Amino acid sequence: MRKWWFETLENFPKNKEFEENIWDAFVEKLNEDPPNFGHAVVLIKEVKESLLSVLLPQHKYLKSQIEEVLDLDLIQQKLENDAFDIYYYSDYVIGIMGKLCAPARDDRIARLKEMKDVVPLFKEIFEFIANLSVVPYNVDITTKNMEIYLMIFIDKEAGIDGLELTKQWLTRSFEKLRPGGVTPREGATQANMTTPAAILNGAYMELLQWDTSKIFPETLVLDQSRFLDLREQTQHLTLVTSVLLVTYNTVGQSIAGVQSLKVKLKEEICTLLEGVEDGNLESVLENISEQVNKNVEVFLKEHGFPAHDETQQKTLKGQITTLKEKDNQIITLMSKRVLDFIQQALFSKLTEPLKVPAGTSVMEKELSQICGQFLRLISHNRSVFGQYYANIIGTLLKRLQEDLSPADAVS
Structure with a gap:
């Protein structure tokens, strides 16, 4: 009807x-x-x-x-x-x-x-x-604006390249994927990893770990705030799951498998992280460690477990506050799991739901939202600037073919 x-x-x-x-x-x-x-x-x-x-x-x-x-x-x-x-x-x-x-x-x-x-x-x-x-209309308008931008800022005689930062961005991804750059994913060879799709997706993944001291590529600058917001959401999700992993590993059997406590801790940690930037992470982790200790002690008392002594509480607090270090093993582990999941979504045919990585089930909703927003943003970006990316990546792959011997060349 x-x-x-x-x-x-x-x-x-x-x-x-x-x-x-x-x-x-x-x-x-x-x-x-x-x-x-x-x-x-x-x-x-x-x-x-x-x-x-x-x-x-x-x-x-x-x-x-x-x-x-x-x-x-x-x-x-x-x-x-x-x-x-x-x-x-x-x-x-x-x-x-x-x-x-x-x-x-x-x-x-x-x-x-x-x-x-x-x-x-x-x-x-x-x-x-x-x-x-009316997507084609929006794409055409944005593409036309980009062409105007290029006409203004590209001056070949003066050596000005309006896509210089975009080329650097794509080249970084290319260098990671070219033979000798990284270990191939399971089921992939080094050669078939170096494809236009793999290079572009790898470049997009860099945005979720963007070094804010760098200037955004020209083709992404209009969406810079959106991508940086997703970067922050990804970092917060990684931190929340890391705190929970540390807490459950440190406290041990008395809270093992207790989902209700995990949900409560997640909600309170997320609240404490609202509006927090990287520079203030150390102070907020102090607050998080105090709140986690408090909730754990309440749980232990309510369920008849012995209270933690000062040493045990200090140990848990110390484990949580060390998450501020960027080379922390737990942060590194959870970050890899989260980013690998998002990257899988980029390559997935989406014929069936992806399995959320271990330790992130309590944040499944948030992870799905990040994936959805990220895929939508890059889909729009690719539809507008895809031809520019194809030209740049084509040049990179041609250079790779010239560098490799005929036997090793990418087909």
């Missing part, structure tokens, strides 16, 4: 008066005493179906989340029990649109978040979603 809302509008494509009458009817319902939100539920249903229609195959987690939050039966129950909050749902929808849209629309998303008048807000939401599927 066709969606009644859009079907009605399609039947009257030039009748703006009819369309306004629909919204006027919505206003009348909201102005009743008490407000009648029945019409809003119908609109939410249409919004839900529209959002699902623009999702890509890899958006499995996002699709599941939309189905859960915009559960129409649950919404109807809330409506019947006077527990319906229309702004909760509009805020959620706007958040989803912000994840799906191109970065150029961030300002419009910000304006939507500030709107409080329900009817104009929903009108804007419908218009926004209707334009979400």
Whole structure:
């Protein structure tokens, strides 16, 4: 069955008066005493179906989340029990649109978040979603802007290269993958690792460990804040799982396998990490170690285990605070597991869910969100600048072929 809302509008494509009458009817319902939100539920249903229609195959987690939050039966129950909050749902929808849209629309998303008048807000939401599927238009506009950028900043006579940083970025990935650079992944040979896709994906992975003393590549600078935010989220996820691993290994059998404690610790650690930057990590780890010790002691007391003495508490605190060191073995281990998982997602055909790495199950939701946002960002970036990347990588691979002997050359 066709969606009644859009079907009605399609039947009257030039009748703006009819369309306004629909919204006027919505206003009348909201102005009743008490407000009648029945019409809003119908609109939410249409919004839900529209959002699902623009999702890509890899958006499995996002699709599941939309189905859960915009559960129409649950919404109807809330409506019947006077527990319906229309702004909760509009805020959620706007958040989803912000994840799906191109970065150029961030300002419009910000304006939507500030709107409080329900009817104009929903009108804007419908218009926004209707334009979400117009991806080629956004790509063409961004590509055209990039061409203008290159025309301004490339001056061959003066030796100015507008893609110098992009070339350096891709070359670093190439150098890691070329014969002798790294150990091949399981089931791969050194030669077939050095492919255009592997080089580009390797370069994208560097963004999650970006050295902030470096300038961002030209083709990524517009999304710099987004990538750095994902870098921070990845580091925080690594730290949380590292603290939990240290805690459970140090305390031992008395808390082994206790998921409820792990969830509680995770939530409190995440709260303490909010807004924390690398430079303040040492002080926040002190607070985290104190909070973890406190929760462990409460758990031991409630479940009849002997309390830890001062030495045992100091040991746990010391193990946690040493996580500030970048060469800490636990941090290194968990970082590798997290980054390997994200890299698997890049190469995966997404025909089946990836298994979350050991020690990260409590952060599965957060890890899935990071993966989804990362894949969406690089997908858009690749669609806009793919030809530039292909040209640069082609030159690198040609150089590799010339350097290798015929027997070793990459086919």
